[in-house]
Amino acid sequence: MSIFSAIFQGIVQGLTEFLPVSSSGHLSLIQYFSGQSGETGIFFSILLHLGTLLAVFLAFYKTILEIIAAFFAILGDIFRGRFSLRKASPQQRMVLLLIVSLLPMIITVIFRDWFSALASDDSILAEGICFLLTSVLLFLSVKCVKGHKNAATMQYKDAVAVGLVQSVAPLPGLSRSGSTISVGLMMGLDRKFAVAFSFIMGVPAVLGANVLEIGDAVRQGIELPWSVMLTGLAFSFVFGLLAIKMVNWLVTSDKFKYFAWYTLILGGVTVLVAIVEKLSDHAVRQWVMGLFS
Numbered sequence: 001m002s003i004f005s006a007i008f009q010g011i012v013q014g015l016t017e018f019l020p021v022s023s024s025g026h027l028s029l030i031q032y033f034s035g036q037s038g039e040t041g042i043f044f045s046i047l048l049h050l051g052t053l054l055a056v057f058l059a060f061y062k063t064i065l066e067i068i069a070a071f072f073a074i075l076g077d078i079f080r081g082r083f084s085l086r087k088a089s090p091q092q093r094m095v096l097l098l099i100v101s102l103l104p105m106i107i108t109v110i111f112r113d114w115f116s117a118l119a120s121d122d123s124i125l126a127e128g129i130c131f132l133l134t135s136v137l138l139f140l141s142v143k144c145v146k147g148h149k150n151a152a153t154m155q156y157k158d159a160v161a162v163g164l165v166q167s168v169a170p171l172p173g174l175s176r177s178g179s180t181i182s183v184g185l186m187m188g189l190d191r192k193f194a195v196a197f198s199f200i201m202g203v204p205a206v207l208g209a210n211v212l213e214i215g216d217a218v219r220q221g222i223e224l225p226w227s228v229m230l231t232g233l234a235f236s237f238v239f240g241l242l243a244i245k246m247v248n249w250l251v252t253s254d255k256f257k258y259f260a261w262y263t264l265i266l267g268g269v270t271v272l273v274a275i276v277e278k279l280s281d282h283a284v285r286q287w288v289m290g291l292f293s
Contacts, residue, residue, distance in 0.1 A: 005034070006044075006232040013048035013232075014055070014239025018199070018247050020138055020178025020259045021266075023052075025127045028119050028172040029270070033288045045119075046210045047229050051236030053206055056199050059244045063196060064203070071095045090151040094197075100156050101163035101201050105208070108167045115170040122282075125274035130173025131267030137165075137182040138260035147188030154197075158187040162197070166205055173267070176202060178259065181251065191251045199244065 009027060016023035027045050057064060070091035077083035088096065108115070118126040149158065165183045169176035177198055184194035250256060277284055 003228060003231055006228045007235050009044065010048055010051065010232040010235025011239050013045070013236040014052055014241075015243045016175075017049070017052040017236070017240055018055075018177050018243035019250075020134065020175045020181065020247070020256060021263055022131065022134055022173050022175040022178070023049075024119060024170065025131055025134075025173030025175075028127050029124060032122075032124050033285050035285070035289055044229075044232060048232050048236040049206055049210055051233040052240035053203060053210075054233075054237050055240030055244060056203055059241060060196060060200055064200060066091050067095055067098070067200070093154070094151040097151065097154055097156065097159040097197070098201055098204075101159040101166070101197075102204060104160065104163040104167040105205055106167075107164075108170055108205070112170065115172075119170075119172040123274055123278065124270055125278075126171070127173040128267050128270030128272075128274055130171045131263045131270055133267075134173065134175045134178050135260050135264035135267055137179050138256050138263065141182035141185040142254070142257045142260060144186045145188075147185065147190060147194075149187070149189045150193045154187075154189060154193075158184070158189065161187055162201065166201065173270075175263070176206075177247065178256075178263075181247075182256075185251075192248065195248055195251050 009030060012026050012030060013023050016026045024045065027048070031045075070089065074083060074088075074092055074095060085096075149155075162180050162183050165179045166176060168174065169179055180198040180201065181194050184197060185191065189197065250259070273284055
């Protein structure tokens with residue numbers, strides 16, 4: 001893999017990880033048409049996800065530090081026999097809501113090999129279908145009434161709903177941020193809070209998934225040059241920060257509908273190309289690779 005490819009994929013990952021268009025789906029398409037799909041492509045995608053995780057830590061470090069402090073405060077209250085769900089502070093409720101939202105991740109653990117297989121197979125049909133699912137969720141969120149729930153008023157069933165959609169977000173083409181924010185909005189969350197909850201909830205989920213995948217990659221002996229890995233990380237980090245700021249503006253200014261149309265068109269085109277690829281023995285991919293060879 002070249003430095004240019006690392007830069008390009010880092011930019012794509014940084015922007016699409018947080019914009020509601022699916023980073024995994026876009027990276028899967030890029031890797032498919034560049035002939036870089038497979039285990040090496042998955043390993044590099046994991047590294048790029050680590051770059052965007054660093055962007056979340058920097059963008060929400062104050063909130064994350066408050067959550068960590070609230071977590072230890074809960075532990076202290078439990079050991080002293082003073083903890084009460086009804087008297088929990090908004091920060092403590094945020095901790096509990098995040099824990100509840102992560103429980104459905106058992107689904108991800110059970111089906112992670114299947115999710116990875118879809119991302120690395122020799123077809124882009126699954127990506128196209130999942131882009132269409134992302135579009136449906138975005139259109140539904142645009143139509144829902146604006147909510148006002150925050151950490152003090154969000155219910156645990158809301159956290160379960162958001163967590164469930166995150167558990168299947170590893171599907172290539174299903175936007176993690178787009179789907180979790182959309183479901184949060186449909187459950188009545190305040191718009192800015194829905195964004196913050198989605199991004200912070202994704203930190204342990206994505207980090208845990210990446211640790212498992214990196215372990216698999218190390219056991220399989222997959223290697224990439226340090227220059228390529230660091231370049232990809234740096235670009236995914238910088239463009240991830242830019243994308244986080246953009247999403248906050250997009251959600252509060254009712255601009256999600258444009259991404260709903262984008263993923264609808266992209267999903268439709270991807271499904272059609274997947275069918276053509278199947279019938280023509282990957283003629284489109286061969287033509288694209290020929291352009292850049």
